[in-house]
Amino acid sequence: MEARPLDYNGGVMNEYTYEEVFFLESYPITFSGKPVVTERIAKDKITTTYRFNLTSKSGDKLVRNVVYETALDNRTDKGQTTSQTTVKSYTEKVTTTTNTIFTLDDIQFTHSTVIDHRAASDFYSGDLIATKRYIVTRPSIPLAADELITVHMTGRNVGYENFWGATETQIIDYEIIGNNGTTLVTSKVSDSTTKKLEYRQHDPTLSSFTGGHIIIVNSDMVSKYTYSYPYYLRNGSFDLSKQNTPTLQRLVVPKFLDLTNHWAKDSIEKLYSIGVFDDSSVKFMPGEIMTRYDFTIGVLKAVDTRVTESTTKKTSTKSIFKDVSAKDKGYMYIESAVNQGIINGFTAELFKPDDPLTRAQAAAVLVRALGMEGRAPASAYSKFADDRSIPAWARNSAYVANELGIIHGDANRRFNAQQHLTRAEASAMLQRFVDFLEDDLQKNYRDDVLNLN
16 A cells, blocks of 8 residues: 655645645746656666646646656665655746746755564655756836845655555745745645454344444545745745545454454454454354464454565475474464564464463564564653563564554553453454554554644
């Protein structure tokens, strides 16, 4: 799943139209149209082309053709990728109804990002600096001298991308310097795509099932411009938004017979519907103990098993553990999880797949999948009453998992690190993990960055 604002002008787009606001004139002009965007991906380079042919309601015209080249440096040893984006070609011409023409004369541009590839999600951050120079001509005014306008741009972007959603938020400050003074503009634009799981009741009573889940994919862009024309004592803001038509996907219907009125029924059925559990039995056995094997596989399936891509290309001939066969249908998930540092064996040779999963182990697996174990403060003391009994190797994960709302304490605020998780308890924990990927990341990367709360 991908989300990315178009170009660096604060515009928004859906499947029908694109809008942006132009500030080089002495008043804002809103342009709209449908741009053409193409992307060519080579081994270590991405070439992106934008072709804009836009008009305003008053008849102003904007024509812009841009080609960006992005060089990628994949640091597999670090699990990260850095990129450097430069301009290969850039032409732009704006003609207003007053017959004022703004023609791009020169551009200097650089944009660099770093992407941290984690098992559950990629996280990235970037910075950009650019200078654009325009020549302004007014053919309708006799003997009018050409004017030079310089636009200084500084900005940053942050984003994430995973199976459940992707959001990129871009904030750019523009300093527009012309003969009449300096105009200041800030654009904040966010592109976001999310998958939501919802339940749909099956109304007929004479049926083999009572309802099932559906995945709804929503995609939209929001933008806010704030501007100040000091020399005209004019300032204000524009809010733009565009939403794409949602897409739907019905999921398989679970038919477990032992979940009636069970407190974890919703979580278990959601996870079954998206393929986290593939039990062929009509009984889920929610009160049974969750094993290390089943939980590890469930976590990787919940994030669409992106980490298994390298191992699915070829079948391993020798297992990394003596107690998990390479021919086992879930072996590739175990190997991928170990290679990604999500979970460790009990020893170098033994995984102990059938051992009960403890709460400490579950917290460590989920937080490592997010790559967030390092987000705990140096002297991390959780809010749990039994904090001192949490193993040192799990203390940071317990702290982070609690802060993220993935793991809660019992009625007495105890973490109970060595307590074995039932299949129902582990399912509820996994569902909160999926909810975090669905909702919390989008709120953090859009609402919090844009100060929408």
